[in-house]
Amino acid sequence: MTPARTQYHSMAHAPRICDDMTVEVALSLMAGAQVDHLVLCDEDDQSTGLVTLARLTVQRNAPTYTDRVRVRDLPKG
Structure with missing residues (x-):
């Protein structure tokens, strides 16, 4: 029997950024x-x-967006 492959997302494998990044x-x-x-x-x-x-793309497409918006300044949600 062949084992099934499972894909999952892990925070450990994603790049880490400081929340003050634009x-x-x-x-x-x-x-x-x-x-x-x-x-x-x-x-x-x-x-x-x-x-x-998806969240960053929505923010970038917002009419109030500027290139100085930092990730920590995004609306919660």
Whole structure:
């Protein structure tokens, strides 16, 4: 019997970024790393959550968006 392959997403395998990174830089990093999410870290390098490509794309397409918006400034949700 052949074992089934299971795919899962792990925070351990996603690139880690500081939450003061801009949305533009985060999107660029995602494209270069070919990932759909990043692990957010605070100033003490403690993981504080994830940010997804979909969430960053929505923010970038918002009418109020500027290239100075930082990941930590994104609306919660």
